[in-house]
Amino acid sequence: MSDTPPARTAETAPTATARRTRWPGLVWALPLAALLIVAYLGLRALSDRGVDIIVTFASAAGARTGDTKVIYQGLEAGRVTKINLNRDGKRVDMTLRLIPRARADLNSNTKFWLIGAKPSLTDIDSVKAALAGVTIGMAPGKGGRPQHRFNGLDQPPIVEPGTKGTAYTLVAHVLGSVRTGSAVLYHGQEIGKVTSARFTGLNAFNLGLFIYQPYDALVRPGAQFWTSSPLQVSLNGAGFSTSFAPADTVLTGGVDFDLPDSAEHLRPSPAGSSFVLYKTQGDAEQGLEGPEMLYALYFKGAAGDLANGSVVKLLGFVVGDVHDVELRFDPRDGQPYTAVTAVLYPRKLGLMTPPPTTGPVGDGWRAATDARLNHLLSIGYRARLTQSPPIIGGRAISLDPIKAGPGLLATGGPYPVIPSEVASSDIDDLTSQADQILRKVNAIPIEAIGQDVRGITDRLRAITASPALTDSLNHLDSTLGQVDQIMGQMKPQIGPLVAKLNQAADQVNGTAAAARGVLSGEGAGQDASLPGAIQQLTEAARSIRSLTDYLGRHPEALIKGKVKDSR
Amino acid sequence: MGRATALTLAALLFYLPANLLPLATLPIGLTPTRYTVLQGVIDLVQANLWGLAALVFCASFAIPFLKLAGLGWCLHSVWRGSSRHLRGKTRLFHIVEEVGRWSMVDPFVFACFVPVMQYNSLIYGRAEPAATPFAMVVIMTMLATRCFDPRLMWDAAGCRRPASASSPGLSA
Numbered sequence: 001m002s003d004t005p006p007a008r009t010a011e012t013a014p015t016a017t018a019r020r021t022r023w024p025g026l027v028w029a030l031p032l033a034a035l036l037i038v039a040y041l042g043l044r045a046l047s048d049r050g051v052d053i054i055v056t057f058a059s060a061a062g063a064r065t066g067d068t069k070v071i072y073q074g075l076e077a078g079r080v081t082k083i084n085l086n087r088d089g090k091r092v093d094m095t096l097r098l099i100p101r102a103r104a105d106l107n108s109n110t111k112f113w114l115i116g117a118k119p120s121l122t123d124i125d126s127v128k129a130a131l132a133g134v135t136i137g138m139a140p141g142k143g144g145r146p147q148h149r150f151n152g153l154d155q156p157p158i159v160e161p162g163t164k165g166t167a168y169t170l171v172a173h174v175l176g177s178v179r180t181g182s183a184v185l186y187h188g189q190e191i192g193k194v195t196s197a198r199f200t201g202l203n204a205f206n207l208g209l210f211i212y213q214p215y216d217a218l219v220r221p222g223a224q225f226w227t228s229s230p231l232q233v234s235l236n237g238a239g240f241s242t243s244f245a246p247a248d249t250v251l252t253g254g255v256d257f258d259l260p261d262s263a264e265h266l267r268p269s270p271a272g273s274s275f276v277l278y279k280t281q282g283d284a285e286q287g288l289e290g291p292e293m294l295y296a297l298y299f300k301g302a303a304g305d306l307a308n309g310s311v312v313k314l315l316g317f318v319v320g321d322v323h324d325v326e327l328r329f330d331p332r333d334g335q336p337y338t339a340v341t342a343v344l345y346p347r348k349l350g351l352m353t354p355p356p357t358t359g360p361v362g363d364g365w366r367a368a369t370d371a372r373l374n375h376l377l378s379i380g381y382r383a384r385l386t387q388s389p390p391i392i393g394g395r396a397i398s399l400d401p402i403k404a405g406p407g408l409l410a411t412g413g414p415y416p417v418i419p420s421e422v423a424s425s426d427i428d429d430l431t432s433q434a435d436q437i438l439r440k441v442n443a444i445p446i447e448a449i450g451q452d453v454r455g456i457t458d459r460l461r462a463i464t465a466s467p468a469l470t471d472s473l474n475h476l477d478s479t480l481g482q483v484d485q486i487m488g489q490m491k492p493q494i495g496p497l498v499a500k501l502n503q504a505a506d507q508v509n510g511t512a513a514a515a516r517g518v519l520s521g522e523g524a525g526q527d528a529s530l531p532g533a534i535q536q537l538t539e540a541a542r543s544i545r546s547l548t549d550y551l552g553r554h555p556e557a558l559i560k561g562k563v564k565d566s567r
Numbered sequence: 568m569g570r571a572t573a574l575t576l577a578a579l580l581f582y583l584p585a586n587l588l589p590l591a592t593l594p595i596g597l598t599p600t601r602y603t604v605l606q607g608v609i610d611l612v613q614a615n616l617w618g619l620a621a622l623v624f625c626a627s628f629a630i631p632f633l634k635l636a637g638l639g640w641c642l643h644s645v646w647r648g649s650s651r652h653l654r655g656k657t658r659l660f661h662i663v664e665e666v667g668r669w670s671m672v673d674p675f676v677f678a679c680f681v682p683v684m685q686y687n688s689l690i691y692g693r694a695e696p697a698a699t700p701f702a703m704v705v706i707m708t709m710l711a712t713r714c715f716d717p718r719l720m721w722d723a724a725g726c727r728r729p730a731s732a733s734s735p736g737l738s739a
Binding site: 025027028030031033034035037038041042045066 | 569570573574576577578580581583584587588606696700703707
């Protein structure tokens with residue numbers, strides 16, 4: 001590099017000597033630094049490479065290689081690096097590259113799920129994810145064995161894994177608006193979620209519940225669960241009252257929870273305890289329905305409004321439900337009637353334990369319930385159609401005491417038949433009341449009254465038409481004329497008479513004033529001695545009173561004289 | 568000469584991460600997407616934007632590569648005292664020198680637009696780790712071309728030929 005041509009003269013020019021150093025020059029620090037930087041970047045890329053795992057999902061749901069993130073606690077924990085069809089061709093294998101720190105959390109309890117694959121209005125995150133592309137959620141597991149293949153969930157788990165709380169089971173006849181993800185509310189506060197809803201057989205669903213940590217202590221034997229309705233309208237003495245459920249519950253449905261006062265001292269139920277999901281709070285408060293007994297009822301009236309779920313009441317208490325309503329025709333005369341199948345709950349009829357029987361358990365309940373109903377029928381109870389509140393209310397069947405002879409359950413059909421009220425079987429409650437009123441109106445003897453009235457008027461007419469009455473009227477007329485004459489004669493004398501009377505009254509007035517002056521002593525002092533005399537009289541009265549007092553206490557003083565107070 | 572070699576070597580080293588690491592995050596279809604240079608080209612091709620793909624490919628990948636290759640060839644020939652294609656190499660060097668600054672387009676674009684593209688969490692752009700090495704490649708190659716004197720190739724070639732007869736060790 002620094003070689004000088006040997007042709008130059010040494011005298012004129014400064015000599016430059018070629019110097020060979022081992023130091024190659026400062027500029028070589030540049031590639032060295034570049035090497036260091038590149039090595040650092042390479043090493044960092046290697047160490048950040050993270051851990052590759054494979055998660056199998058039902059669908060890729062728009063996940064994109066390199067873009068789709070794995071989110072853990074809101075942080076990016078990795079990305080999708082590869083998406084392939086599974087070997088069976090039905091599921092999708094996603095290769096995720098997670099941050100190295102995630103390595104410790106990968107075990108068989110680790111969960112992965114797609115966020116935004118099925119956007120729902122109740123989950124704002126999923127809506128956002130649906131716009132910005134799906135993400136994959138992750139929850140590290142604890143205590144499982146390490147593994148690198150996972151089965152991913154297509155929806156975020158209802159309860160974030162690792163949340164503290166307790167799981168319970170609810171048994172329900174009808175799901176209604178309750179579904180997976182519905183909130184469990186305690187006085188409006190969300191205390192848990194419905195984690196699963198499973199069909200387990202005819203009229204039976206099993207709901208998994210998860211109650212969060214501080215609230216799970218509230219779940220005790222006797223806890224009440226019922227389907228919360230988005231809008232409650234109740235009619236009571238205070239008028240209409242409405243209450244709305246929280247907005248998200250309207251969308252997702254909800255389960256209301258309450259703890260009766262009687263359960264406050266009980267210990268919390270263990271995890272996995274089973275409870276019944278009732279349809280309404282009223283049902284829940286009435287408690288466990290227990291076994292169910294089916295009965296048939298026949299109504300000749302308009303019973304078609306009865307719906308599945310209409311209630312059967314006894315003294316206003318719900319003792320059963322309508323299960324089935326059917327229009328039938330009498331084969332003999334073709335008359336239409338309504339056949340109702342209703343279920344009665346022996347527990348609500350006050351039968352707590354089944355009487356011992358030799359047959360199956362149900363037989364005991366059946367016999368006891370039949371006995372209870374037969375007794376009611378024998379004292380005059382019958383089934384009636386009612387409507388509460390009248391006209392607009394829902395139809396119900398009520399067991400009411402009516403003045404009927406003793407009755408019995410009719411057997412022969414598939415279920416025992418509870419006889420219904422004959423009179424009101426033609427018309428419903430309201431019209432029967434109207435009928436009663438009309439009947440009472442009918443009972444009023446209007447005709448007799450009318451005849452009486454006519455008799456009175458006839459007699460009056462006879463009186464007024466008689467000549468005696470005319471005669472006496474003429475006489476009265478002349479008498480009045482004479483009175484008039486007398487008055488006319490007296491009129492001039494009345495004036496002076498009144499003046500004289502006035503004079504006399506004035507004189508009386510003056511006398512009275514004079515007397516008052518004398519008595520009060522405020523007159524012109526004509527007789528100043530009068531007040532003095534009155535004063536003396538008063539004093540005399542006082543001394544007489546003291547004398548009588550003294551004599552009252554010491555009657556002997558009359559004889560012995562006044563006792564000397566020597567002591 | 569040594570300076571040019573050192574700079575070229577540094578540029579070559581930086582060239583690796585510049586192409587292997589993601590260059591930038593850009594909002595493509597509402598999705599923030601990380602791109603390496605080649606990934607961007609492939610995506611553009613898949614979107615049937617052939618012209619743009621060719622442009623990006625040339626400006627961001629091919630030109631730096633060709634610059635490095637050309638410089639490397641020139642330097643190599645100086646070190647070896649090769650006399651082949653001297654005319655072509657000189658022309659190549661001038662092209663490299665001329666075209667060098669255009670590689671700066673990518674870092675320039677990022678520098679201009681990244682601060683502007685911050686709308687919300689869905690739409691944003693960001694320079695990624697490869698951006699710095701990429702800029703370094705461009706700067707290093709530009710400096711290297713500045714330091715390199717093409718006449719050295721001719722000198723080296725000229726020295727080499729008599730060197731076969733006379734004293735060795737005067738090259739380089």
